[in-house]
Amino acid sequence: ILNVEQSPQSLHVQEGDSTNFTCSFPSSNFYALHWYRWETAKSPEALFVMTLNGDEKKKGRISATLNTKEGYSYLYIKGSQPEDSATYLCALSITDSWGKFQFGAGTQVVVTP
Amino acid sequence: EAQVTQNPRYLITVTGKKLTVTCSQNMNHEYMSWYRQDPGLGLRQIYYSMNVEVTDKGDVPEGYKVSRKEKRNFPLILESPSPNQTSLYFCASKEFANSGNTIYFGEGSWLTVV
Numbered sequence: 352i353l354n355v356e357q358s359p360q361s362l363h364v365q366e367g368d369s370t371n372f373t374c375s376f377p378s379s380n381f382y383a384l385h386w387y388r389w390e391t392a393k394s395p396e397a398l399f400v401m402t403l404n405g406d407e408k409k410k411g412r413i414s415a416t417l418n419t420k421e422g423y424s425y426l427y428i429k430g431s432q433p434e435d436s437a438t439y440l441c442a443l444s445i446t447d448s449w450g451k452f453q454f455g456a457g458t459q460v461v462v463t464p
Numbered sequence: 465e466a467q468v469t470q471n472p473r474y475l476i477t478v479t480g481k482k483l484t485v486t487c488s489q490n491m492n493h494e495y496m497s498w499y500r501q502d503p504g505l506g507l508r509q510i511y512y513s514m515n516v517e518v519t520d521k522g523d524v525p526e527g528y529k530v531s532r533k534e535k536r537n538f539p540l541i542l543e544s545p546s547p548n549q550t551s552l553y554f555c556a557s558k559e560f561a562n563s564g565n566t567i568y569f570g571e572g573s574w575l576t577v578v
Contacts, residue, residue, distance in 0.1 A: 357506075383564045394468075394554070394569040395507075402564045440506065442567070450495065450514050451522060452567070456506035 353377060355443050357455035364431045364462050371427040372458040374441035378422035382449075385442040386415055386426055389457070395440060398426075431462045466491050470555050470570035477545055477577055485540045485573050487555030493568075495558040496538040497522070498530065500551040501572075507554065513538055545577040 356375045364370045374384065383402045387395040399408040404419040412429045428435055438457040445451070468489045477483055489496065497512035499522075509522030513532040527549055529541040538557075542549060555570040 385567060387567075394571050397566040397568075400564045400566060442507070450497070450512040450520055452497070452509060453523075454499075454507040454509075456504060 353443055353445065353451075353453035355441060355453045355455040357439075357441060357458050359458060360456065361459040361461070364428075364435075364460060366431060366433060366462055366464045368431055369427065369429045370431055370460070371425050372439065372460075374424045374426070374455055376422050376424075376441075376443045376453075378419055380445040381419045381422075382444045382446045384417055384424050385444075385452070386424070387440040387442065389438045389440055390436075391438075398439075426458075428460070431460075433462050433464055436460055436462045466568065468555055468557050468568050468570035470553070470573045472573060473571065474574045475576070477575070479546055479577055480544050483542050483545060483575075485542075485553060485555075485575070487538045487540065487570060488536050489538075489555075489557040489568070490536065491557060491559070491568065492535065493557035493559050494535070495560065496532065497556045497558075497567075498528070498538070498540045499554045499556065500524065500549075501554065502551050510540065510553075542575075545575075547577050549575065550577050551575060 386398040389395040401417040406417040414427045417424045438459045440457045442452045442454045498510040499507040511530040513519045553573045
């Protein structure tokens with residue numbers, strides 16, 4: 352089992368503030384890192400897939416960076432809004448086990464007005 | 465519309481009574497997978513399938529079976545459910561497992577075993 356860790360487990364943010372959180376993973380045999388946004392009672396929704404060291408992706412106020420050499424990815428939310436409240440999941444796939452995806456336990460974000 | 469459809473969405477069953485959770489995708493994806501989600505543990509992979517007639521174990525396969533007879537369908541079978549299989553289950557599909565493409569998830573199936 353791959354060790355994918357997300358921190359913090361949860362965080363509370365005031366509306367308008369920016370925040371970021373981390374996904375850490377073993378750097379060997381890295382293939383791709385996925386970020387998902389998951390709201391209760393809904394399906395996880397894809398945000399980003401990143402494969403290259405130094406990748407930076409952006410979708411609206413949400414962006415992510417990837418460092419495969421040191422084994423971490425950051426997700427940033429700029430100017431948080433209540434609709435950003437969700438659990439953010441990262442998932443790792445590696446080169447010697449194509450079909451396996453290891454998810455972290457998630458970071459629960461609560462944005463209060 | 466691209467979809468992964470799971471049924472049933474909600475089920476309460478009794479210990480030992482065989483059940484099947486169906487999963488169907490309309491995107492002609494080669495890869496499909498099942499996950500369970502438990503509080504504090506994130507999504508854990510049960511089984512996955514790289515293509516028709518090709519299945520493999522994930523991290524938590526005990527107590528589950530799968531089959532992939534057709535490309536679009538990937539049912540999850542609980543031969544003799546036990547209370548520790550009470551969980552939220554997600555089916556997912558993806559175009560080619562060995563690419564950086566997006567994983568598409570179904571809406572989830574809440575299963576309670578009493």
